[in-house]
Amino acid sequence: MKSFKVLLLVSLLIGAMGIMSIASSFSIYDWWTAGGEAQAIAAVLNMYHNAYPDVTIVQNPVAGGAGVNMQAVIKSLIFAGVPPTTFQVHAGWEMYQYASANLLQPITNLWKSEGWTSVFPQRIQQLCSYNGQFYAVPMDVHRANMVWYNKAIFDKLGLTMPTTIEGFINMLPVIKAAGYTPLALGDSANWTTAMLFEETLLAVAGPVKYNEYFEGKITASDPAVQQTIKYFRTELQYVNPNHASLTWDQACGLLVSGQAAMTIMGDWANGYFMAAGWKPDVNYGGVAVPGTEGIYNLVVDSFPIPVGAPDVQTGYDWLKLIATPQAQAAFNQIKGSIPARIDVSTVGFNPIQVANMEALKKDVLTASAVHGSEAPVAFVTDWENALTVIQYHPEMSLQACVNLLNTTAQQDNLAETVASANVSY
């Protein structure tokens, strides 16, 4: 009897394995594990499941470090020869590192046959391609150069958001004098500090010089970058004292609790404020960082298909799905970002998202270095750390700050790396 049971179990196991090998599976890696973003990806995966009910979805969310932990996992998997069907990657340099090593499958034919070249903005197409071939499909567009403000505090103090970065800097002491934290910052992970610098640079230098700086064509000795360093250090004097122990969303929480007036953060903050029960344009406002009106600093999450991906057809089906207006709307309405397509209806988006959707059509598009799109990953890592060194050493002279940033760019061969990669800006 006992041996019969064992035999039954074994045959069941073998049978189950047989079924599993017939059904194709779709394995996806992403780092969307926090509040709204986890629901957003779940919504799209649900659409995928409804469209392809026979495909087994294996979702592997890897939390933490804005994707650092997940990238370590992905690199190990690719080198072990067992890549997933697809994985989340920031379009631009973060994606280029894989494409330039021939680790991604070119999907130019898919882009052409699906007509995507006419629905995604030119700059986003550049960020999804490398050396004339497309390698990734964008899922969303975030705007990095946003400032968010508590409307009640602004009304009480009779303030309006300035239109220039000088006006912005001059407003900081006014808010502080009224007893509020002018600028909320949560830099327990240092990319938020780097964003403060990046958006200030965009405002001071403008899009052309901004690109040139990250291409290594101009250095930190340039007057515009020097001015940015000065403003950056001024801004840091007006942040909440406990900034280092907060995350970006906890910093946004300081606006909600009425302690802080503003924060410079990407539009994922929009999702946070909505989740906190705040109403856009009633409780809070979100506009381009003063001085960057008319510029859209992109953060683009995209999906490529690695070379050697299993059940590759399921991956193509996924790319086709996420590029549809329906999927882009479903995902971005929950996440707070906007569709990368410019032909998606604005119905169901909040007013700040709608304004950004309009802006994406006409603005000058730049890409965020902090979020892996604008500059080589190795440089950005060291550059962010250099900015924290400047942050924590207020005694450093301006020249010392310039030298530190220049050394960082030299040691990481920024100019040569960008020039030899032959990518468009």
Add this chain to the structure above:
Amino acid sequence: MSKKTLVSIVFILPSVIIVGIFVYAFIVWTLAVSFTNWNTLLPNWSFAGLKNYIYLFAQDMRFHIDLVNNFIFLPFFVLGTMVLGFFLATLLNSGVKFESFFRTVFLLPMAISLVVSGVIWIWIYDPTNGALASLFQILHLPSINWLGSMTYALPAIIIATIWQYTGFTTSIYLAGLRGIPQEIIEAAKLDGAHGLRLYWNVIIPMVQSSTVTAFVLMVQLSLQMFDIIWVMTQGGPAYATDMPAIYMFIAGFKQNFVARGAAIAIVIFALTLVVVIPYLFTVGKITEEEA
């Protein structure tokens, strides 16, 4: 070859092969990588000589800071865990009531995942809602932003890691103390050795091999310290708590400086050897003496 030897070889062989491949072969492999130009995502096996090492020691500000941090961290961590561990082991060994309960309490931190205890310590150190902040408020002391300060971040990390690993040294010392024959202590007491003198002249020398073991393990742990720091500060603020092991991870897996990461690993390994090799000789000597 006798049958007995053959059987022992058969039993030892699997672990020899596994250790050979996964420890020694990979050390050699890492060493080889550290002499290449593999500072890209894809392997590049072209020979670079000492380039990666020269960069680390001659030019790399981050690595210099990391070494300094590590050498500040090391003595505090090693002394802290050993002194506290010896103290706790002595208390546990003194015939205290509910000894097994206290033993579990002291050993428990060791059983907690470093990631979990990192998160707990972040909460303890939180300057607005943290446990320490509340305590400081009650005592009317100024609030300190422990993990966000260039001055306090490293001491804060040292305290957290000492808490985590003291259970380890406690158990090592407890085993050592249990191994001292009661007659020797009685004899020493008859000879008039009491209190500190008994410890200094009799007990501490008798647990010498525990001391050496604890010392080597703690030094090796502090040279490789990664997890809890990664969770608590990721090496920040501004490199204040950065360590070679953290830089190794970032260089190798984020920046694609694989050869540089390998060179850092080899430096850590070499520093560990400096401690481990004398240990192997000392332990041999102590065991002979004790025998």
